[in-house]
Amino acid sequence: MAYQALYRVWRPQSFIDVVGQQHVTKTLQNALLQQKISHAYLFSGPRGTGKTSAAKILAKAVNCERSPVAEPCNECDACKGITDGSIPDVIEIDAASNNGVEEIRDIRDKVKYSPNVVDYKVYIIDEVHMLSIGAFNALLKTLEEPPKHVIFILATTEPHKIPLTIISRCQRFDFRRITAKDIVGRMSHIATESGVQYEENAMNIIARAAEGGMRDALSLLDQAISFSQDQVTVDDALTVTGAVSQDYLNRLGRAIMERDVATALGALEELLFQGKDPARFAEDFILYFRDMLLHQTAPNLEESLERVMLDDEFKELAGQIEPHQIYQYIDVLNQAGQEMKFTNHARIYLEVSIVKLCQMDAPKASGSPEVEEMMKKIGKLERELEQLKQNGVAIQGETNAPQAAKKPVRAKKGFRVPAGQIQEVLKSATKEDLNNIKSRWGDMVETLNQRQMRSQSALLNDAEPVAATSGSFVLKFKYDIHCQMAMENHAFTSAISSILEELTGSSYAAIGVPEDQWTGIREDFIRHSKSSDQEGPDKEEDSLLTEAEKLVGPDLMEVND
Template sequence: MSYQALYRVWRPQAFADVIGQGHVTKTLQNALLQQKISHAYLFSGPRGTGKTSAAKIMAKAVNCEKMPIAEPCNECPACLGITDGSVPDVIEIDAASNNGVEEIRDIRDKVKYTPNAVKYKVYIIDEVHMLTIGAFNALLKTLEEPPKHVIFILATTEPHKIPLTIISRCQRFDFKRITSQDIAGRMSHIANETSLEYDEKALQIIARAAEGGMRDALSLLDQAISFSTGKVTVEDALTVTGSISQNSLNRLARAVHNKDVSEALGTLEELLMQGKDPSRFTEDFLLYFRDLLLYKTAPNLDEIAEQALIDEEFKTLAEEIQPQQIYEYIDILSKTQQEMRFSNHARIYLEVCLVKLCQTERIPAQADGPQLQELYKKIEALEKEIKWLKNNSQPIDKTQSKPAAPSKRPARNAGKEFRVNAGTVTQVLKEATRKHLNDVKSHWGEFLNILNQRHLPSQVALLNDAEPAAASADAIVLKFKYDMICKMAMENQTFIQTISQILEEQMGTGYKIIGVPEAQWKEIREEFLQSGKSDGGEGTAEEQDPIVSEALKLVGKDLLEIKN
């Protein structure tokens, strides 16, 4: 054949021609200059990224007559012979078709013979992961301790399939996907060398469609040259790659943003009539919104766009569409892409997807009225909480610090009974009145409803067996049925602050909350009644009902229990 494909004609012949793999070529060049050549190498990475080409360049460099050098001279008989394949000491093996034990045993038997034409015998085993387990075992010992004149270079696209015993005996180099900019630059160089007329955007489209593989890009460029009539245009590149034009993607994104279902479906119909594949269209549209999101959040990143071209319409859409909206678009497109894989009606899924995209709720650039109102409410609640904390913070009384210490010790030990400070409760009872208690009780039901509405189930549970027992102008005594519940409630500062805050919202007063177990409450109340002082929980001596006074005279305090 007189004609050769571009990727064969322009196959790299030196490390400088291997595009996008500087981390690999630099290491190999340094090893060549310092003559620190390993007996085995493993080149792994995606297809079309230069693994086999780098292996052949390495084979030429180690056998070059001008060694030590960083690059093969490509002029001496050894370099020229390895390039045209006439040197028998550089053996390239396809492991996909020679993966049996017998083929590897043949290699093992022949490695002991010295090379005929060059210094090193180099074995390049491509797609080495295709070897069988038996073949790997046959290669193992030879790979570990080959003769001094033998170098093994293994290449693979799936390194996870290679046994770790093989990998540990090699120097591993991971080839990465080549960026679209590097691919486009290499194609531009080739086009200029061959006097090919081309459109710069056409090369960018081909570079994106190659998905990081230089060989794929050159194959597509070769196809575009054959399709074109003298000059490779954007339309030629779109036709060859099956990609969607930038104008069509912008039109669709604009229609989705404007909620124009008819425009979106009309544009889709035009693209499908041109022969575009629905699955490829979905992928392109998904990448378009991905590019839109990244450009909006990080416009200064290099190699940011995989599908879109950064034109004026693209920039305008990036300013108008909010990130939250793009998240929703990407989510809908991703689900549609998954559903299309298992269906024979990809077009229907795609049309439904566009309708969903157009019917999503638009998110404005700034928070609207209800959102601002909710924000104001939260700020107001925080301000009230801060105000309450300031009003209820009291300086430490040094005279009471010593007697208060013993009462805290039981609280640290969950196994002991919770004891409340009787003096604090008595002080509230001195100032308590029936009016204050009735006022608190009248709001108690509404208070519990507010807790339920604010989804505070743990705090509602603590109050299930609690009720107000006494109240003054700025304090409330809560009676708990169980000591443990009272202990948990009073040690929970969030619980106390929440109760005070809600009661302040209801009644306009910031109350101090004091919890008392029911058994202790009876003792403290009885002592207070016997001392002859007023009881805010049961009413003052002056305010008691005449019937209650008469009953006390008849049976006495010991036999009479007064209930609210």
Template sequence: MAYQALYRVFRPQLFEDVVGQEHITKTLQNALLQQKFSHAYLFSGPRGTGKTSAAKILAKAVNCERAPVSEPCNECPSCKGITDGSIADVIEIDAASNNGVDEIRDIRDKVKFAPSAVKYKVYIIDEVHMLSIGAFNALLKTLEEPPKHVIFILATTEPHKIPLTIISRCQRFDFRRITAEAIVGRMETVINAQNISVEPNALSIIARAAEGGMRDALSLLDQAISFSDGNLTIQDALSITGSVSQSFLTELVGAINDKDVSRALDALSSLFQLGKDPVRFLEDLIFYFRDMLLYKAAPNLDSILDLVQVDDKFQQFAEQFSSEAIYETIDILNKSQQEMKWTNHPRIFLEVAVVKLCKHSAGPVESANQEEVNSLLQKVQQLEKRVMDLTKNPVVQEQKDNPKATPRQGNRNSFKPAVGRINEILKSATRENLETIKRSWPNLLDTLKRQNKVSHAALLNDSEPVAAANQAFVLKFKYEIHCQMATEEQVKSNIEHIIYELTGNSLEMIAVPAEQWQSIRESFLQGQKASNKSEEEVDPLVEEAKKLVGIELLEIQE
């Protein structure tokens, strides 16, 4: 007899052989014992999880000569005939190739005939989502009210493509992806039956590569057995599945941890020379960091780790990498994985991701450095608070910092403005010059910020140009301390230079506190009035002439 693949030889013949689907098998067994099974079932779930196998087991159980039973006996003629396909009353239909209306109409016409060899006629329609809309409509009424001797079992991997009118007429069972532990347990049974020796962890590598499908796992196991020389090693399993060993992952993660780009790229080069798939390797690398994150969160739960075996090096990495660094690493790798799906050169994206991780600050954070950073951040926050307080009320803040200091408000003469120079500016001041300065003021503040002179800009926040002539302008400050700071040579020259660049005029800045500005301005105005009065006093003869001839006919000459 020709060789049969392992997934065919070890296809489940009992419900207990359908691993990982206990929530379904138990329900069906109870229904069989109580004889409360439905006329239509919908089995949905990923490929290779036991949908068709469970359908055939159910067909045998309802037709077993020892019924009602929770498991088919596999010994009576009915069970044997259904197993080898010799009983025509159990019909398996592939909807992918028989998806037309005519095929379903043929079923509808034949469904009324009683079974010839067993008690129930069972229709198993695989990949039922491939049926056309017309075929679904033709099946609809028959599926809702079939004859008592007919059971429909629909199997699909894409239940969302099935009309809701069909789903509502069936008992739906959702098959889950099989866990790696359950797959390993089933493969151990197969290995023992085949009398093949296996290295520890080799089956775990195959189980993880199967991605929750038992049929895929047995196919990979079949390949690995053929590849090996009678002893299935870890290296054989890695070669067949395209995965890499944990030691290689440890080497690469160590290079990333040390930020050694050369060593990391050299490791990748050796990986590609072995013919490994970059996409598969990137997935392994993501799971490595995923296991590292879970191990940091729950070190005692080794069973939740999918890829790694906890060793000294892995424990060291888990201690050195912070959780934030692992989050960031997984995020970078995941983005690269998404980009690799749409390119013909996935190797490039893998190399870029590794270089990015080496250059990125994803490595360990020393506790001493972290303490130093926290201390600096705290000092920066304190300084920022003091600057804000100083800007709002410098006098009060100075008294808080130095209680013994004499309050500046009690010493009005602490800052002496250049009153004479201010009076000269006021004599020749014009509205046009003042408006020019005011229009340039926002640009001056922006220029100071671009120069990183934030303290100078903050100093001018409470200032206002109040008078301007052709050679100088008066700048009023709310507080005296700001006047003192603004008249420092470096600050004053910088402001005057920016004003020159903005207006084209070389102007001298004269600072004055707001309180003293009021008195200086009032004194200047009073002086101007007195001067005007003295100019208006004329000779008595002129006054008498005005009375005689009038101001209109009078001409006064010096």
């Protein structure tokens, strides 16, 4: 007979063989004994955790000739027929390849017929989340009220993709990831029964690489058995899983702690020469320091360790590295791992991160000699300061403090207008510059919108240029808050200047002013300009303005350009 993989040969045939899912198997066994079988079940969980196996065991248990029983006997004709697939009343459907409406309609049409051989017709639909929406709708009514002789068992790795109307009609059981301890126990039993020699640590390495899936663990064990000669060793397990030996991790960890760059890079070079993946190594090294931190803070939680075995070298190293250093190591390695995902030079990032770890200056922990020395100096300075006070020497910081407290500085609210800059613009303002800006103002606003700055350009709805000279212009806003928001956004003002330069060929810097303050600044400028014109020896009076002032008086006059 052709060779069969271990996970097929050792597939669970009873609930007791389903490892790590006692919360599921216990519930199903009680329901079988009490004859409280539901019409529909939903088994969800990660791959390789026993969902389909539990479904077939349940199908055997409900149809066992000795029922009601907590476990199928696996000896009667019904149990043997379901195991070898010769009984047509237990139907396994792969929803990944049979996900259309027609397949589900075929089930709906045939479900009303009584079973041929056993008591219950059981439909096991694997990867049920792959069904289309139309297929789910076709299954809905049948799943809610099937005939008494029909049981549906749905299995999925992604329950969030199943409509809630389907989930609400099923009894849901969530399968958990299997712990490394349970996986090691099951693999050791299989290896012993198969006559395979192995090292205990090799089983631990394979179990941790399986990430909670029994099928993955047995597949890796199968590979390790084929790779090994007479015995599955730690090196065989490391080679098959692609993991890094803990000896190398210990060497690297000690070199980093001792800041020995040459030793650390030498160990890394050996690992990469063996064909280890840099990204996988970075992940292993993060888990190594994570386990070290966990061992320091909660040494009793050995089962929670992800990567390491508690050998003497690891325990010694864990006692010498401070927790705050481990935080830094994990941050650096995690950043390198993220960067390696988007580069073709992952090795360079890994080497740089190792050098960085070796050269890292750890923050001084409380209780270290440096901190104690610093505290002594601080205490000495405090005593000298107290002696100066007792001798009547005034301390400058303390004598000035009350005076400073008498005049608290109040924060000014609103936008502070640069009146001096505006006055300078008004002195040399020209209509040519102002018309140049106004003629392209609409184009400038449209360009802002095209550059995804719509929210900022909305501030210009009630704003207009009112004066301009070569190099700058005054931008009047209707509201003070709009002026403040626009002028304090340097990216926005820079965008206005650059766009105006593209449109007009001249560079203009915007000076913002609210409308109410612009009126006062402008009138003040006109008033001063008029007085200076009258005082100048070479200036002639404007006869028109003089006559107008005589007629209506200076208070009622307003001069517009």
